[in-house]
Amino acid sequence: MKTKFSFNLFGSFRKMEQFMQQLPYAVLLSDQSGRIIECNEALLRVTGYTRQEIVGHHINVIIPCQGTMEQLYREWTNKEDLWESPAEVEWLDKSGKTGRTNVMVLVQDAEDPLYLVHLVNLAKDSNDSLPQRLVTQLASDIYLGIVVLDRAAKIIEISQMACRLLGVERFHVLNQHIDKAFEGIPEEHRLIKRELLKGIKLQNKAMSWTNNSQRYELLVNSNTLHDEAGRIVGAYVLFKDVTNLRSFEQKIERSDRLAMIGQIAAGTAHEIRNPLTSIKGFLQLFLQSFGESGMERERTYTEIMLTEINRINSLVSEFLLLSKQRDVQYQIVDLNTVFEEILPIVNSEALLHGIDVQYLPAGQLPMVVGDTELLKQVFLNICKNGIEAMEKEGVLSISHHLDVEGDKISIDIHDTGPGIPAYVIDKIFDPFFTTKEEGTGLGLSVCQKIIHDLGGQIRVSSKGYGTSFHILLPYI
CATH class of the missing domain: 3.30.565.10 (Histidine kinase-like ATPase, C-terminal domain)
Structure with missing residues (x-):
């Protein structure tokens, strides 16, 4: 219990957060007063709270107790010294259910220390059923977006790929109602909607989605989840990012169009340019003749015709460059x-x-x-x-x-x-x-x-x- 640690080991508070999220057991970070300043996903899963319902609150929302964190640390340290084993405390989940767990605390060696509280017995159940293990495995798939809602439209599972695409952080939205998780986005523009719980079923529906930095092309599947009595108990959304595939298809379509243009250009370019050369030559003679004769109106008309002839020649040149391989000087x-x-x-x-x-x-x-x-x-x-x-x-x-x-x-x-x-x-x-x-x-x-x-x-x-x-x- 008396082990001390320094944030220098973690480099920054952001790295500390990342370290906490990787831990398989429940931990929280508290200041001296007992105010929780961060927690990890394992704690949210065990207690049923959202991050917003814990962070900023006193530690007694999880561990019913009175006093500052500094006082609790001294109390737990004394118990540990007395019993020669980690102190045991009562813990409380969101529904009011209580339990007992050993607690260990690491203290930052600083003027205003922070306390990393490890609730030893609160960890993800290692005896998950096969379906639960499957959901966990799918949620870690970097190529598959998955979001699972309970009957109250709270997010109980979300994959890392879905977080990246939706622009959210996993432990920020876990156990969060979708209206809160995606507030600021009108419901009609959301990818995850409450209507999913009304039985809306999608099968390989092509959709476009744009977050703040990138546009995605998706194939979306969704359906409801039912209990043994047929009642809706939740819903899920699965989506696959096919942006690269769609981009590849568009490139093929564009390539086909260019190939068609190439066939047209190859067969007609010389046939167009030969008469244009003759026309341009005679117009240049007319231009010179009209200028010498003082026929300004005719000379102006001829200049316009020469300009248009040059436009046609330029168009044919672009046509050829677009349609066939040029001898590029690499x-x-x-x-x-x-x-x-x-x-x-x-x-x-x-x-x-x-x-x-x-x-x-x-x-x-x-x-x-x-x-x-x-x-x-x-x-x-x-x-x-x-x-x-x-x-x-x-x-x-x-x-x-x-x-x-x-x-x-x-x-x-x-x-x-x-x-x-x-x-x-x-x-x-x-x-x-x-x-x-x-x-x-x-x-x-x-x-x-x-x-x-x-x-x-x-x-x-x-x-x-x-x-x-x-x-x-x-x-x-």
């Missing part, structure tokens, strides 16, 4: 040099639209393997889109960071425009999809293909105000 590319060369162009375009450009590199950019000219095309295209989206005012920010896996550099281009509507954002890389009156709908498709061919990715996020493009490239 080499080691210095991204710092790339941005030195394109920033004057971006600044000039921004100046014409009254837009501010902020280049915010976090140190030197790394080297990548790629094609310098194609990378310039991608960055210029996305910057130009951002500038045009802001119209006459706003800020275009260019920065970079290492992605979470640490194997790619992310070039981040953010505008402060109106953002991309949710119903559009999934289509912006589709060939021929455009919201511009004079757009071809091929610019972003070409950019995506260039980056994919270099082994990278393009991601986009927009939350109603501003849009961010993240161009991820493997770096050396």
Whole structure:
């Protein structure tokens, strides 16, 4: 009982919390006055309390007693010395049921010590039935979301994957009513709803779910649980994250569309360009002749026709780049040099639209393997889109960071425009999809293909105000 400990062993209070959650037996952390400042999941499971019903309260909600923790510690220490065994105390669960357990206390060696109280006999039942063991095993599956409710709509089991997806911590919501666990989210937008207890059954229903940081594509199953008399005693929800599978299917669909475009382009590009070359040549002769003859109106009309011919040629070039493999000149590319060369162009375009450009590199950019000219095309295209989206005012920010896996550099281009509507954002890389009156709908498709061919990715996020493009490239 008199063993002392120091938080230096744990490094931080957060690490102390993590240590407590890993323990299979019930523990709580108290200050000198007896106020509970943390507890673990094992204690919640044994007593039936929620974390909110314990933390911040006196220890007597669990152990009926009077006095400060300092006084209780001295009392239990004296009993231990007298009996030469851990002191025994009475404990109380939420329903009022009482029991007896040995207690051991570790005291922090500090000016304002904390007390780690170990209720020795309160641990998860090691004689769980096979169904209980199955639920426990499923709840620890990192690829399966599982939430089990009792008849009062309290969460009695939730898997780590479900916690990550729903944006909650397991021991914060255990034994918590779903209205409390997910307060702030309107019920119609919740993944876990009270209607589950009314017999709503789902089978492999495809659903989209977005938490604060990521969008998920899910397959959801749910059903009610019944006792021997057929009465509803609870419900469960199972969901599988199929985001990567859905993304793979979309890539296949896009690849099929590009292959079809490739067949069309390969068969028609030369047939289009040959007559265009002749038309363009004669128009240039007309332009010169009209200029020499002072025929200004005819010369103006000819210039317009030449501009349109050039647009057609540009469209055919994008068509070919999108549809077939280009002879990419792979080499080691210095991204710092790339941005030195394109920033004057971006600044000039921004100046014409009254837009501010902020280049915010976090140190030197790394080297990548790629094609310098194609990378310039991608960055210029996305910057130009951002500038045009802001119209006459706003800020275009260019920065970079290492992605979470640490194997790619992310070039981040953010505008402060109106953002991309949710119903559009999934289509912006589709060939021929455009919201511009004079757009071809091929610019972003070409950019995506260039980056994919270099082994990278393009991601986009927009939350109603501003849009961010993240161009991820493997770096050396």
